[in-house]
Amino acid sequence: MIPPGAWQLLRGDSGYPECLERTPRPPAVLYGVGDPGLLVPGLGVVGARKATPYGLACARRFAGWAAAAGVVIVSGAAIGCDLEAHTAALDADGSSVAVLGCGADVDYPACASKVLASLRRCGAVVSEMPWGSPPHRRAFVPRNRIIAGLSAAVLIVEARLPSGTFTTADLAADAGREVLAVPGSIHAPESLGPNRLIRQGATSITDISELADELRALGIAVEPPGAPGRIPSGRDPLLRALRADPMRVDDLARTFDLDIVTATRRIAALEQAGEVVRYPDARYGVPVRETQRRYNQSVGEENPRVP
Amino acid sequence: MQASVLSATIVGVEAALVEVQADVTSGLPCFTIVGLGDAAVLEARDRVRSALRHSGFEFPMARVVVNLAPAPLRKHGTGFDLAIALGLLCATGQVPRSAAEGCLAVGELALDGTVRPIPGMLAHALAAQASGLRLMTAAAAENHLIGVSGITLVPLADLSSLRNGVRAMTMTQSDLAGSSSLPGPDLADVHGHASAKRALEIAAAGGHNVLFSGPPGSGKTMLARCLPALLRPLDQTERLETALVYSVAGLDERPALGGVRPFRAPHHTCSVAGLTGGGSPPRPGEVSLSHNGVLFLDELPEFGPAALQALRQPLEDGALTLVRAEGRVRYPARFALLAAMNPCPCGFAGDTGKSCSCTPQKIANYQARVGGPLLDRIDLWTRIDRVDPAGLVGRSAPGETTARVVARVGGAHAFAAEHGRPPSAALSGTELLRACALDEKGRRQVEGTARALRLSGRAVTRLLRVARTVADLEQHARVRTEHVAEATAFRLLESL
Structure with a gap:
């Protein structure tokens, strides 16, 4: 059954996105729900499903800003960075396109159904799979070439090695699209992907003004961002250490040669002051409060018991 | 000829008193036990018959009915053997009725007349003590009652010792030897x-x-x-x-x-x-x-x-x-x-x-x-x-030894007890708030924490309980900000 407001574009149709045509293997048919006018070169934002608070915060920050500046955000619909990018775009009243590995009318994964419903209403959800196709694992990697194809540039937020996210970067490079990557800690397995991409020649993005410059260089008109945000610095050596690298109390106590009670109390005081937060894996790190709830979802709990 | 002896059956963790009534009348020889006994109770017939014979007593060649009162209470286990045997001996005059007076008789009989202890000896002993009775039971039951004072026992090695008259003894408290905690790694x-x-x-x-x-x-x-x-x-x-x-x-x-x-x-x-x-x-x-x-x-x-x-x-x-x-x-x-x-x-x-x-x-x-x-x-x-x-x-460097931590834990308990408080896990509501004795600064901090960390009401209660224990460990009458801070580090997050 074809859902209301659905459309399908054949290769050669006038509405078939030109940017997709210029890829090595454009899909023969593109099925979609929502606004077909959004299929213009946008900013792809992709990242790991098991993202860290850092990755989610980056996805939210860059996708949110770009969407507010009038750029269409393109991503999958997986839990983690993808969903975070879409929600950030929707929260900023921007436009966002989700590319699925199942039929464009199918809600997969189930936890994305709310976001997908919003996107069908005020964004777009597309797929090369016919209506009603169930999700199949072999469909997801080919799907990534559509994400790359609909993007002028693809921003890699977090990716393990090897991973689907990393293949999206390869596909974007094959299609001649700009690959952007957010660097991360050399200790974090989630940042291995972007860090390696930067070494291989991807552009590193550490700030919104850098992203704005890149988008302008690609011919996408964006509003200039305000002054770059100040990165807070603190005197407390514990706080500085936690900002650089999230740690558990035991490790912190050992690093600073404190007894456990003192370390626990100091770190808890920092948490109460809002300087650090406890991540679900018990490490303390920079607060990313607005993304905390979604991080909990990405590591497993659908409905956090404490709101 | 009728006699009754007190016994008991276990209900929950208590022994409920049961009156064992034995009636020996003329008629066709038979042996019935009524009063909702389970299979183990009914098997007492064969154990009692053999035990009496092998202890030099006579099993009456008459119509024997034993009733366990109150009849609606379900009875289980082998502990009625002794009371049934004693009831029969009193009813037939082989043992003076005074032997059973003021006694709670509990014990299983072996076929040769030996009296054996049953599970729940302690419950039976406490029931006897509460009713002012002596506990007539197996001599071996003493091992199950070491460390309990004020219980009067009538120990029986076997049924035949009933013939020589019985002697009561009162248990005095004696501490059990051995460690008072389980072994484990330090x-x-x-x-x-x-x-x-x-x-x-x-x-x-x-x-x-x-x-x-x-x-x-x-x-x-x-x-x-x-x-x-x-x-x-x-x-x-x-x-x-x-x-x-x-x-x-x-x-x-x-x-x-x-x-x-x-x-x-x-x-x-x-x-x-x-x-x-x-x-x-x-x-x-x-x-x-x-x-x-x-x-x-x-x-x-x-x-x-x-x-x-x-x-x-x-x-x-x-x-x-x-x-x-x-x-x-x-x-x-x-x-x-x-x-x-x-x-x-x-x-x-x-x-x-x-x-x-x-x-x-x-x-x-x-x-x-x-x-x-x-x-x-x-x-x-x-x-x-x-x-x-x-x-x-x-x-x-090795960490603290168990002995040092035990000393602090002991101190915390003594401190809480001094202030007339149970362990903090048992505190709730106003009792907990009173125990914490938060000052203005502390109250503000707890409120701020609850807001900042988005704690539910129940989570705040848990937080204060832990903070109270932390303060006990340092022997502070008032829960201070650092105690609350430490407690927050142990709260459960939404995801594990």
């Missing part, structure tokens, strides 16, 4: 895990429920095994309460009488009845066997969902009521829960070294098995991580 032998050890210390001092989560092989179970040594010995009332449960379960009650706090670690295949008690006749389960002690559930999500949810009532009420067709029994079950779990099916979610192979959905399902209501009762949560192998081979 905290100093456990490398690293400083915050988990601190959590154990707080739990031992305040009787809190603890949850450890972490990857396999990180030391959750070993840490848990350190807890029994930190617990203070049982006091006099607790000893009896706990020993009673062991006694009616037919287990060795001597450790409890000696003051050892129970530490039960049932396997995760344990059934609901095994955990809560049940069966016919009802027997106490693991939660009751850990009364006044610790129930350790390793691999928490692997327990059956029904078994886990059955823990909610005892965690809330400190007791467990079983309702069965034959009536309701109440078992005490006031215990501290110590649980350990992997964060996901593969075990490595959140591990810094090894990556987790589970999908987010799988992790969610795994954690949901434990269930919110049970997690709501966890006061202290600690993530346990695999330790750096460099430290394991002995390059770091």
Whole structure:
């Protein structure tokens, strides 16, 4: 059954996105729900499903800003960075396109159904799979070439090695699209992907003004961002250490040669002051409060018991 | 010719008095027992007949009817043998009626007339004491009553000694030899895990429920095994309460009488009845066997969902009521829960070294098995991580020994007792607020914390309980900001 407001574009149709045509293997048919006018070169934002608070915060920050500046955000619909990018775009009243590995009318994964419903209403959800196709694992990697194809540039937020996210970067490079990557800690397995991409020649993005410059260089008109945000610095050596690298109390106590009670109390005081937060894996790190709830979802709990 | 002797049957953890009435009348020889006895009670006919004969008494060649009153109460077990035999001997005049006067007769008979103790000797002894009776039972039963004072025993080696007249003796209190805590690894032998050890210390001092989560092989179970040594010995009332449960379960009650706090670690295949008690006749389960002690559930999500949810009532009420067709029994079950779990099916979610192979959905399902209501009762949560192998081979300084922690825990208990407070895990509502005696600054801090960390009302209560215990450990009458701060570090997060 074809859902209301659905459309399908054949290769050669006038509405078939030109940017997709210029890829090595454009899909023969593109099925979609929502606004077909959004299929213009946008900013792809992709990242790991098991993202860290850092990755989610980056996805939210860059996708949110770009969407507010009038750029269409393109991503999958997986839990983690993808969903975070879409929600950030929707929260900023921007436009966002989700590319699925199942039929464009199918809600997969189930936890994305709310976001997908919003996107069908005020964004777009597309797929090369016919209506009603169930999700199949072999469909997801080919799907990534559509994400790359609909993007002028693809921003890699977090990716393990090897991973689907990393293949999206390869596909974007094959299609001649700009690959952007957010660097991360050399200790974090989630940042291995972007860090390696930067070494291989991807552009590193550490700030919104850098992203704005890149988008302008690609011919996408964006509003200039305000002054770059100040990165807070603190005197407390514990706080500085936690900002650089999230740690558990035991490790912190050992690093600073404190007894456990003192370390626990100091770190808890920092948490109460809002300087650090406890991540679900018990490490303390920079607060990313607005993304905390979604991080909990990405590591497993659908409905956090404490709101 | 009629005679009656008092005996008792176990209901819950108490012995209910039963009057054994024996009637010997002329007629066709037969032997009937009426009064809702189970199969073991009915088998008493053959044991009593043989025991009487082999002890040199005569079994009456007459119509023998034994009634167990009150008749509607279900009776079970082999403890009526002695009372039935004694009743027959009194009714037939082979033993003077005075022998049974003021006695509660409980014991199983062997065919040669030897009197054997039965499970629940302690419950019977206490029932006898409460009714001002002497407990006539097997001489060997004395071993089950060491450490209990004020009980008058009439010990019988075998039935034939009834012929020579019986002598009563009063038990005096004698302490059981041996250690008053269970053996386990010393905290100093456990490398690293400083915050988990601190959590154990707080739990031992305040009787809190603890949850450890972490990857396999990180030391959750070993840490848990350190807890029994930190617990203070049982006091006099607790000893009896706990020993009673062991006694009616037919287990060795001597450790409890000696003051050892129970530490039960049932396997995760344990059934609901095994955990809560049940069966016919009802027997106490693991939660009751850990009364006044610790129930350790390793691999928490692997327990059956029904078994886990059955823990909610005892965690809330400190007791467990079983309702069965034959009536309701109440078992005490006031215990501290110590649980350990992997964060996901593969075990490595959140591990810094090894990556987790589970999908987010799988992790969610795994954690949901434990269930919110049970997690709501966890006061202290600690993530346990695999330790750096460099430290394991002995390059770091050893931590505190169990003995030093025990001293602090003891101090905390003494301090709380001085202020007339139970362990903080038992505090709630206004009692807890009064105990915390927060000043203006402290109140503001707790409010701020609750807002900043978005704590629910129940979470704030848990926080204050833990903070109260932390303050007890430092012997502060007032809960201060640093105590609350430390308590927040042990709160349970939404995801494990």
